[in-house]
Amino acid sequence: MYLPKLEQFHKYKEADEGVFGVFETPEAILHAAEKTKEKNYEGFDCLLPYPVHGIDEAMGTPRSGLPWVTFFAGLFGCTIGILFQYLTHAVDWPMNIAGKSLNAWFAYVPIIFELTVFSAGIYTVATLAYLCGIPKASRRILHKDFTSHKFGLWIPKTAKGYNESEVVSFIKGLGGQEVTVVKPENAQ
Amino acid sequence: MSLAQAVRDKLDIPDLVTGGRTLKDITVDIAKPNEDFPTKLWWNTFLLVLSITLIDVAIIGYLFYEGLYILGINNPVGWGFFVVNFVFWIGIGHAGTLISAVLFLFRQGWRTGINRAAEAMTIFAVLVAASNLILHVGRPWLGFWLFPYPNERGPLWVNFRSPLIWDTFAVSTYLSISLVFWYLGLIPDLATLRDRATETWRKNLYNVLAFGWVGSARAWSHLEIVAMILAALSTPLVLSVHTIVSFDFAVSILPGWHTTIFPPYFVAGAIFSGFAMVVTLMVIAREVFNLQNYITMKHLDNMNKIMMTTGLIVGLAYATEFFIAWYSGNEYEGFAFWNRAFGPYGWAYFIMISCNVLSPQVFWFRKLRYNIPVMFVASIVVNIGMWFERFVIMMTLNRDFLPSSWAMYTPTLFDYAMLIGTFGIFFTLFLLWCRIMPVIAIAEVKTVMPAKEGAHH
Numbered sequence: 001m002y003l004p005k006l007e008q009f010h011k012y013k014e015a016d017e018g019v020f021g022v023f024e025t026p027e028a029i030l031h032a033a034e035k036t037k038e039k040n041y042e043g044f045d046c047l048l049p050y051p052v053h054g055i056d057e058a059m060g061t062p063r064s065g066l067p068w069v070t071f072f073a074g075l076f077g078c079t080i081g082i083l084f085q086y087l088t089h090a091v092d093w094p095m096n097i098a099g100k101s102l103n104a105w106f107a108y109v110p111i112i113f114e115l116t117v118f119s120a121g122i123y124t125v126a127t128l129a130y131l132c133g134i135p136k137a138s139r140r141i142l143h144k145d146f147t148s149h150k151f152g153l154w155i156p157k158t159a160k161g162y163n164e165s166e167v168v169s170f171i172k173g174l175g176g177q178e179v180t181v182v183k184p185e186n187a188q
Numbered sequence: 189m190s191l192a193q194a195v196r197d198k199l200d201i202p203d204l205v206t207g208g209r210t211l212k213d214i215t216v217d218i219a220k221p222n223e224d225f226p227t228k229l230w231w232n233t234f235l236l237v238l239s240i241t242l243i244d245v246a247i248i249g250y251l252f253y254e255g256l257y258i259l260g261i262n263n264p265v266g267w268g269f270f271v272v273n274f275v276f277w278i279g280i281g282h283a284g285t286l287i288s289a290v291l292f293l294f295r296q297g298w299r300t301g302i303n304r305a306a307e308a309m310t311i312f313a314v315l316v317a318a319s320n321l322i323l324h325v326g327r328p329w330l331g332f333w334l335f336p337y338p339n340e341r342g343p344l345w346v347n348f349r350s351p352l353i354w355d356t357f358a359v360s361t362y363l364s365i366s367l368v369f370w371y372l373g374l375i376p377d378l379a380t381l382r383d384r385a386t387e388t389w390r391k392n393l394y395n396v397l398a399f400g401w402v403g404s405a406r407a408w409s410h411l412e413i414v415a416m417i418l419a420a421l422s423t424p425l426v427l428s429v430h431t432i433v434s435f436d437f438a439v440s441i442l443p444g445w446h447t448t449i450f451p452p453y454f455v456a457g458a459i460f461s462g463f464a465m466v467v468t469l470m471v472i473a474r475e476v477f478n479l480q481n482y483i484t485m486k487h488l489d490n491m492n493k494i495m496m497t498t499g500l501i502v503g504l505a506y507a508t509e510f511f512i513a514w515y516s517g518n519e520y521e522g523f524a525f526w527n528r529a530f531g532p533y534g535w536a537y538f539i540m541i542s543c544n545v546l547s548p549q550v551f552w553f554r555k556l557r558y559n560i561p562v563m564f565v566a567s568i569v570v571n572i573g574m575w576f577e578r579f580v581i582m583m584t585l586n587r588d589f590l591p592s593s594w595a596m597y598t599p600t601l602f603d604y605a606m607l608i609g610t611f612g613i614f615f616t617l618f619l620l621w622c623r624i625m626p627v628i629a630i631a632e633v634k635t636v637m638p639a640k641e642g643a644h645h
Binding site for chain 2: 084134
């Protein structure tokens with residue numbers, strides 16, 4: 001049976017200290033991510049201007065678990081839709097309309113559907129915002145081209161076996177340019 | 189040359205981004221209208237539509253002060269232009285969601301060039317539609333009565349069996365889900381603008397709007413899944429919203445309205461008019477902002493094909509309505525349709541038929557599908573026709589079961605001003621949006637680039 005795993009809810013981690021390198025092409029970043037995974041630097045990340053296909057496999061991050069949130073939130077909205085309409089129409093304020101059953105549930109279907117979709121959508125997006133760490137008004141921008149046409153490999157200080165000079169030469173060895181050490185004091 | 193590109197060349201599949209643009213060129217081209225000072229053309233258009241909007245706002249204020257009697261509504265025709273405008277604008281909104289959601293689920297790469305503008309069109313159209321819905325109740329400050337809320341009037345709840353309440357829920361759900369879908373897609377592009385900004389005020393503005401997006405692969409992986417989930421949720425939502433709008437009519441017992449064809453007929457009409465509006469806007473945007481490399485003739489060709497197909501569906505629906513009116517043997521139903529075509533509002537019926545059924549037939553010819561002036565005129569004609577379709581449906585009310593209660597509906601100047609005002613509000617919002625946010629999804633276009641240097645597939 002397919003069950004949700006905690007790793008599927010991987011979070012974006014704030015960049016405080018570490019090293020990043022700039023790559024020119026999506027192929028280069030895919031290759032770099034694979035090598036970094038092999039090297040087992042925990043919590044490393046890639047910074048991309050657009051979703052590059054295959055980056056999840058290359059980085060070893062599991063598929064997002066957000067569809068689970070959608071499913072349960074949808075179920076919640078659906079239940080609320082059924083209960084709310086039944087309780088108001090048949091229990092709290094019974095109204096006899098043309099001798100129809102008090103629980104004439106066919107007429108409830110449109111609102112049940114809308115509440116299911118609303119709840120599923122809004123809760124999923126709220127969880128997405130939490131996992132991506134947004135909204136945050138000011139965030140350190142490592143390199144201004146990462147949102148335009150260049151690709152970044154980021155290895156944070158918190159990674160196991162982190163050694164600054166080793167990491168710098170590792171990224172350079174992968175073909176990274178402008179390899180930069182980020183420290184809290186040189187924050188932009 | 190990669191294998192994928194060889195296959196595309198062999199099959200003669202046109203590129204979705206032409207002109208050999210690189211990743212950087214895409215960013216520069218699309219961000220340009222947001223970074224340059226607006227042109228004289230933009231200012232002139234903006235001031236024109238803004239003045240229409242301001243006049244409309246003043247008229248709405250006068251309407252609140254005087255009451256609904258200044259409009260042309262009367263006893264049999266109790267809804268008038270407001271509901272015509274409401275159904276018209278909500279229909280316009282649907283194409284945006286269809287482009288962003290349905291074409292997304294069908295993996296149609298060509299949507300990336302047009303989805304952003306279409307989604308923005310959805311948001312603004314739904315806002316305009318909702319404002320008409322609220323205005324038509326006459327006392328809009330009591331509009332919150334439409335929502336179920338704990339109140340001090342004993343166990344008093346809204347009637348969940350009423351199509352008006354269904355409408356409230358459907359439209360507000362549609363607006364919120366569309367808004368979220370649109371903004372999620374915008375966040376990475378706003379981050380691009382933030383990182384390109386040179387002036388401090390611009391940097392600060394986009395810093396707030398971009399929510400602190402940096403393009404982390406982990407965040408992208410979640411965002412892509414959510415985009416798919418929202419597309420999957422929006423697809424039935426689009427169908428449900430216009431189905432529910434059609435229930436406003438179909439759940440009644442009025443001849444000409446009480447028909448099971450209404451839901452699919454309304455949905456097809458919505459897609460039809462929505463695509464017509466997208467074509468109108470895209471033709472203008474691509475010329476004004478020089479986006480010919482991203483909104484290619486292939487994009488316009490595809491949209492014209494959809495417009496023609498939905499036009500045929502709408503035509504079939506008109507024919508089916510007439511056929512069933514005759515075939516059912518119901519004389520009231522028969523009269524309602526005879527009255528529709530040959531009654532006092534027959535002229536509106538024939539405007540509708542010629543605009544909606546005849547005009548899209550020009551798109552059978554490839555040459556005309558690729559002709560900008562032809563498609564521009566056709567798209568405007570279709571929109572006029574679709575407005576008249578809703579007018580014709582509404583005018584069914586003017587002759588009901590009792591000849592003693594028959595009356596004509598004559599719109600007053602205020603009705604026309606409100607109609608023009610809706611266009612003013614829509615285009616004001618759209619023009620402002622074009623200045624602040626990218627009209628094309630920068631990140632998404634990069635994923636469908638032709639397989640050359642700098643692309644991944």
